[in-house]
Amino acid sequence: MNLFNLSLQLNGFPLIKAQEVLSEIHELSESDYKGYLDSKKKDIVSYHLKHNSFYKTLCKQTHYTDWKKLPVMTKKDLQQPLKNRLSEGFTEKNVYINKTSGSSGDPFIFAKDKFCHALTWAEIQNRFNWYDINFNTSLQARFYGIPLDTKGHFKERFKDRLSKRYRFNIFDLSEQALESYLNIFKNKPFDYINGYTSSIVLFAKFLKAKSINLKALCPTLKCCVVTSEMLFPDDKTLLEHYFGIPVINEYGASELDLIAFQNPDSHWQVNSDTLLVEILDENDAALPYGEEGRIVITSLYNKAHPFIKYDIGDTGSLSEDSTLQTPVLKHLTGRTNDIAILPSGKKSPGLTFYYVTKAIIEDDGNVKEFVITQENKNRFKIDYVAQSEISEVKKQTIKTEIKRYLEDGLEIAFERHQALKRSKSGKLKQFKSLLTY
DSSP: OOOOHHHHTTTOOOOHHHHHHHHOOOOOOOOHHHHHHHHHHHHHHHHHHHHHHHHHHOOOOSOOOOGGGSSBBBBGGGOOGGTTOOOOOOOSSSSSEEEOOTTTOOEEEEEEEEHHHHHHHHHHHHHHHHTOOOOTTTTTTEEEEOOHHHHHHHHHHHHHHTEEEEEEEETTOOHHHHHHHHHHHEEEEEOEEEEEHHHHHHHHHHHHHTTOOOOOOOOOOOEEEEESSSOOHHHHHHHHHHHSOOOOEEOOOOOOOTEEEEEEEESSEESSSSSSEEEOOTOOBBBBBBBBEEEEEEEEESSOOSSSSSEEEEEEEEEETTTTTSSSEEEEEETTOEEOOOOTTTTEEEHHHHHHHHHHHHTTTEEEEEEEEOOOOEEEEEEEEEOOOOOOHHHHHHHHHHHHHOOOEEEEEEEEEESSOOOTSSSSSEEOOOOOO
């Protein structure tokens, strides 16, 4: 029984219509697609200029003229009551409402009209179908957080039942808990794994320590989809080796849609069906394929709430092999606010510290997880989980490499923990800065 699809339909989300529209988009030729995109850009802007007072105030135009002249929306623009941002004819009772995770530091409540939300699920289902995963019949091993309040907890558990999902508790990733996960994989015919990168990588390290291949324990497994956090190449290799299945990289945002999904040819294919993804420079000008800049996204179908040239807060680039109809994400570098400001005034992506340190700190399997925090311009702290203290020799090597890649004079502190504190959603942020700019 197609419980997942049926639940969407019964809640007023027209999934069947959305699937039909998506099929029509996929049938477009490359030349026809340009006309489709130009039309959808004009339609969504014109709609909000006519029906959305919030966007009219932000845009300060009366009608659509030039895409390049439209303002770039930021998360701070949206941090006001939702009722102020809804289009005419939409209320909090006839839209889909959710809240962003706040991983960027700027959480807000957002809305989608019901057709737009149905399109989101049609897009997600289409991409998972590339790997023979069906949300109505395929059993998911789910490594996500869960609300701890009674109402929220019950709601997520109910959704898990409808969606054929078994949820693992990622707030407890102790040795004992991971051992219990193994027994569950032995006894449940999971089709795929889906969840936060850091939690899944930690489980793979546990398997490595025990020389266990998960596919051998659970032969029904087809693939693993990681999301919400950076997937580093060596972690992907680790996962594929000890899971024994393909590892697929997903990039999405709850307020938008599925943004990019690794296709069977291993290309990180951008969703050009329901979104327009652009790479802009600091002056809001579009950058050519291959150049890195701010990721700015337009939701082409959301009439309830405008997301037009919306700066999601990430940086990255599109591949030189991209086309208008089939863009490919080349790099997802990180969040724009994850920047380290050094004493010299130099700015460096915070993940530079993580990359440099990761290559040294994890080579012997002692360290399971770590995060780096910039406490002030001179001081960086590395909090880590490990069986034993990092040796002084290794600490000195890390300091030497940071000096080589960044600059001299930085203070690096280390602190070992039994577990690292995750966000309320269960995510683990690899780098964060406590500086205010």
